[in-house]
Amino acid sequence: MVETITSVQMLGLKLPTDPRWVNIAEKSIEEILIDHAFCEQKAATTGISLIVRFPDLSKLVQEVTPLVAEEWGHFRRVLKEMAKRGVSLGKARKDDYVLGLQANMIKGNSKLQLLEQLLVCALIEARSCERFRLLSLYCSDLSLRGFYHEFMVSEAGHYRMFIDLAKEYYPEEQVKSRWKEWLEIEAKVLSGLELRGDRVH
Numbered sequence: 001m002v003e004t005i006t007s008v009q010m011l012g013l014k015l016p017t018d019p020r021w022v023n024i025a026e027k028s029i030e031e032i033l034i035d036h037a038f039c040e041q042k043a044a045t046t047g048i049s050l051i052v053r054f055p056d057l058s059k060l061v062q063e064v065t066p067l068v069a070e071e072w073g074h075f076r077r078v079l080k081e082m083a084k085r086g087v088s089l090g091k092a093r094k095d096d097y098v099l100g101l102q103a104n105m106i107k108g109n110s111k112l113q114l115l116e117q118l119l120v121c122a123l124i125e126a127r128s129c130e131r132f133r134l135l136s137l138y139c140s141d142l143s144l145r146g147f148y149h150e151f152m153v154s155e156a157g158h159y160r161m162f163i164d165l166a167k168e169y170y171p172e173e174q175v176k177s178r179w180k181e182w183l184e185i186e187a188k189v190l191s192g193l194e195l196r197g198d199r200v201h
Contacts (some may be wrong), residue, residue: 011126011159012179014187021131022138022146024197029141030087030199036151037078038093039128043158044071046121054114059168063161074151081147097201098124100189104182113171119179121160123186124201129155131200 025032047068051061081087100125105116129152136149166175190201 011130011156012183013089013126013130014183015190017130017134020194021197025033025135025197026139026141026197028197029139029144030082030085032135032200033078033082033085033087034090035093035198035200037082037089038077039095040071040075041128042095042098043124044075047071050117050121057114057169060165063165064130067158069159070154075153081144093199095199095201096193097127097189098198101186102190104185104189115166115175115178118162119165119175119182122159122166122179123182125155125159125162127186127190127201129159 034106040057047064049070050064054060098120101120104113105120132148132152132155136145136147136152139145161178163175166179193201
């Protein structure tokens, strides 16, 4: 999978997704769509939370506000695709990947809270981008390839935005150093998770 390796290198991720994931996921694509919908919902609410917590950071508010609208629009798009397939949303799901990342966030240092939040958001967007790229290239349901290509492009932009915001409020060398640590953490978290076909992450 040359495309997968290239995608991982471009995003800086240390661990490529197991190539078997697409084959497993497409067997339960309805479950992937449900999980994807919840991911978009959580992304929108995370953006709102950032604005609520840091309303005095004008650059952040300016950048994240349209992201919230876009993520909610994505949520609606996924719901529409689910409706076409007769799939309902159901109850919210626990995201072990995100919980694993959050468990590694530096706690108790108010000056680092924003940096940690922005870098975790960037990681989630980067991994989502990588997974959506796989679906856009290899999903046997051809109607979903274009669907997921659009999401891949969007997630790549969001990943970059969160990194740029981190550099807006912290020294670039500090951001680069912590980002390298986070990439190692993310690889460890991902490698410790069961390969599931009903989850985006």
